[in-house]
Amino acid sequence: MENEDFLNQRIKIGFSKTPGERIRALQTGNSRRLALMGWIEVSDDKVYEEMLHQKYAGARALNEWFEINDEVVLEELKNAGPSGYIALQKNIGEFLGRDRDGIPEFVPPWEWGDADASEFCPQCGCACGLQYNENYGVECCLKCGIIESNYE
Numbered sequence: 001m002e003n004e005d006f007l008n009q010r011i012k013i014g015f016s017k018t019p020g021e022r023i024r025a026l027q028t029g030n031s032r033r034l035a036l037m038g039w040i041e042v043s044d045d046k047v048y049e050e051m052l053h054q055k056y057a058g059a060r061a062l063n064e065w066f067e068i069n070d071e072v073v074l075e076e077l078k079n080a081g082p083s084g085y086i087a088l089q090k091n092i093g094e095f096l097g098r099d100r101d102g103i104p105e106f107v108p109p110w111e112w113g114d115a116d117a118s119e120f121c122p123q124c125g126c127a128c129g130l131q132y133n134e135n136y137g138v139e140c141c142l143k144c145g146i147i148e149s150n151y152e
């Protein structure tokens, strides 16, 4: 799934073996910045894509572009469980500055909204749900194991 811009969100639901390259290809000839919102790993991606296209047929803008919001995308990624991933920001937790009340602000995990960190792995973005490991006293991800960094 790809995002066209923030104000006038149009989201593309498509399948690709290499989403990063696909986006770079789409970006060529598009004046708006495109970015990957997340992805779902499925064995039959064409069928899955068709299912999502059917589901959001009422919100279809053009071809594979849909006028759905970030919450819908997040919900789909969560529903996919261990197969769902959000595209994490590269500089998560980086200090951004202070707001008007002097509260420090940091780069959130997800660019488009408040993705609950407890539902996605802060390292790989997997929606497998973090498991608390009694032995280590830390959160563990099904995919990458122990979570090194702890952030809010």
Ligand SMILES: [Zn+2]
Pocket: 121, 122, 123, 124, 125, 126, 141, 142, 143, 144, 145
């Ligand atoms: Zn992980």
